[in-house]
Amino acid sequence: MRIEVDLDLCQGHAMCELEAPAVFSVPRKGKVSVTDPRPPDGERAAVEAAVRYCPTQALKLLDD
Ligand code: SF4
Numbered sequence: 001m002r003i004e005v006d007l008d009l010c011q012g013h014a015m016c017e018l019e020a021p022a023v024f025s026v027p028r029k030g031k032v033s034v035t036d037p038r039p040p041d042g043e044r045a046a047v048e049a050a051v052r053y054c055p056t057q058a059l060k061l062l063d064d
Contacts, residue, residue, distance in 0.1 A: 001044060002062045003037050009058035016054055020046035032058070 003023070014026040023036045023043055039047060051059045 001039065001041070001047070002064055003034050003039070003047065004060040004062060005032055005034055006058045006060075007031050009056045011056050011058075013055050016050035016059060019050040019053055023047055024050060 010031040012026055012029065012031050014032075016024040016032055017026045020039075020043060023034065023039050023046065024032050025035050026032050036043070047061055051061050
């Protein structure tokens, strides 16, 4: 799996970091950075939750 971020949409709400802290990192004032753009399958549920709960739909999970 692979993660795509639309930084134009990201508003730094950090819901993604809350759901998948091993994959996303959001500074106090700023936009998300994906610390693991190709996370292992064990992170799938957490990443799916991050995608679902991102308030601006800035995240996409793609399968290779
Ligand atoms: S939850 Fe969405 S808007 Fe918030 S930091 Fe993560 S990607 Fe950006």
